[in-house]
Each structure stands twice: as structure tokens, then as C-alpha cells.
Amino acid sequence: NAGVTQTPKFQVLKTGQSMTLQCAQDMNHNSMYWYRQDPGMGLRLIYYSASEGTTDKGEVPNGYNVSRLNKREFSLRLESAAPSQTSVYFCASSELGDRGYTFGSGTRLTVV
Amino acid sequence: GENVEQHPSTLSVQEGDSAVIKCTYSDSASNYFPWYKQELGKGPQLIIDIRSNVGEKKDQRIAVTLNKTAKHFSLHITETQPEDSAVYFCAASLYTGGFKTIFGAGTRLFVKA
Numbered sequence: 536n537a538g539v540t541q542t543p544k545f546q547v548l549k550t551g552q553s554m555t556l557q558c559a560q561d562m563n564h565n566s567m568y569w570y571r572q573d574p575g576m577g578l579r580l581i582y583y584s585a586s587e588g589t590t591d592k593g594e595v596p597n598g599y600n601v602s603r604l605n606k607r608e609f610s611l612r613l614e615s616a617a618p619s620q621t622s623v624y625f626c627a628s629s630e631l632g633d634r635g636y637t638f639g640s641g642t643r644l645t646v647v
Numbered sequence: 648g649e650n651v652e653q654h655p656s657t658l659s660v661q662e663g664d665s666a667v668i669k670c671t672y673s674d675s676a677s678n679y680f681p682w683y684k685q686e687l688g689k690g691p692q693l694i695i696d697i698r699s700n701v702g703e704k705k706d707q708r709i710a711v712t713l714n715k716t717a718k719h720f721s722l723h724i725t726e727t728q729p730e731d732s733a734v735y736f737c738a739a740s741l742y743t744g745g746f747k748t749i750f751g752a753g754t755r756l757f758v759k760a
Binding site for chain 2: 539566568570575576577578579580583585593594625627631634635636637638639640641
């Protein structure tokens with residue numbers, strides 16, 4: 536099925552550990568995004584990539600890095616995980632920035 | 648930067664009644680306003696959207712209205728059904744060298760059978 540695939544679905548990290556969240560889309564979309572979702576705070580933009588080869592910071596970029604590996608793939612890296620990064624992370628893509636997004640099913644990350 | 652406020656945070660209606668969710672945005676340059684529905688354990692799904700050159704858009708039981716002057720937009724669901732129960736997010740998108748979409752905090756809708 537066409538869509539956005541995120542891996543892993545669940546992850547538990549210890550404080551200070553690093554990890555990379557993977558995201559791939561097969562809809563030939565130009566733009567890709569990483570959001571985090573916390574209770575009562577909606578979805579907050581971490582980083583986005585308007586097109587292949589470009590990345591920009593969103594509202595809450597501190598503690599994260601991203602890589603737009605190619606048009607299909609956009610990864611999010613936590614270099615030194617902190618408990619404040621416990622959240623559900625969603626990757627999304629869109630044909631253009633001013634079009635609706637297709638979201639992945641999310642990664643639930645717990646940092647202990 | 649852009650800020651989107653969404654009300655109410657929780658809404659409970661009887662099956663068959665209408666539900667209205669309201670949002671305001673701060674940046675008058677925003678020009679695209681999507682609405683998403685999120686069911687438990689899933690990612691948000693686009694249900695309807697509206698652009699700044701349109702005042703109202705309807706798709707079966709759902710409709711969205713936009714007042715650019717007041718910077719308000721609203722989602723209307725008529726003849727609600729239990730399967731409408733979910734969290735609904737409004738969002739505003741603007742161009743800042745690339746497009747960024749800012750989401751409201753969400754409204755949890757309960758439709759009682």
C-alpha cells in the first residue's frame with residue numbers, strides 16, 4: 536500500500552543513548568516532515584525538508600538532527616536522548632508544502 | 648511565528664447532533680488550512696482542507712468555513728455518528744522559504760450512541 540512507513544514502532548532508550556528513526560514514502564512526494572506529539576500540545580514540527588537536498592528547523596529542533604537521504608527517505612536522529620524527548624514521533628510527506636500531509640503510523644519513544 | 652489556537656479541547660455530542668470545532672491563527676500570510684482526524688493509535692488523516700481564496704467548502708457531512716479578516720476557521724460535522732469519535736486537529740500553513748504547517752492542540756470528540 537502506498538504511504539509513509541516509519542520504523543521502529545516502539546523504542547525504549549536509556550538517557551544518553553542515541554538512535555535514528557527511519558521514514559520512507561513511496562508517493563514521490565517532494566516535502567517531508569518530522570513532528571512530535573505530546574498530550575495537550577498537539578503536533579509540533581521538529582524539522583522539515585521542502586525538497587530533496589534541503590532541510591530546515593521547525594519549532595522544536597533542539598536535540599535532534601535530520602538527514603534527507605534521497606527523495607524517499609527522511610531520518611531523525613537523537614544523539615543523546617533525554618527524558619524530555621519521550622513522545623510519539625510522526626513522519627509525514629506532501630507533494631508540495633501547501634498540500635495535505637500523509638502521516639506515518641508513528642514511533643512511540645520512551646527515554647528512561 | 649504562526650500560532651494556532653483550537654477550541655474546545657473536548658467535545659461530547661449525542662449521535663445525530665452537530666459538532667463544531669473552532670480555530671484561530673495569528674499570521675495573516677497563512678494561506679492553507681487543513682483539518683485532520685486522528686484515531687487511537689494511528690497517525691492523523693486529512694479529512695478536508697480550504698485555501699485562503701475560498702470561504703466555505705463541504706464534503707458530505709463535513710464542512711469548513713474560513714474568515715480571513717478575523718483569522719478564524721471552523722470545522723462542522725453534521726449528523727454525527729459514533730465512528731466520528733476521534734481527535735481532530737486544525738492547522739495553518741504558510742510559506743517561509745519552505746512551507747511550514749502549524750497545528751492546533753486538538754479537540755477530542757466523543758459521539759454518544
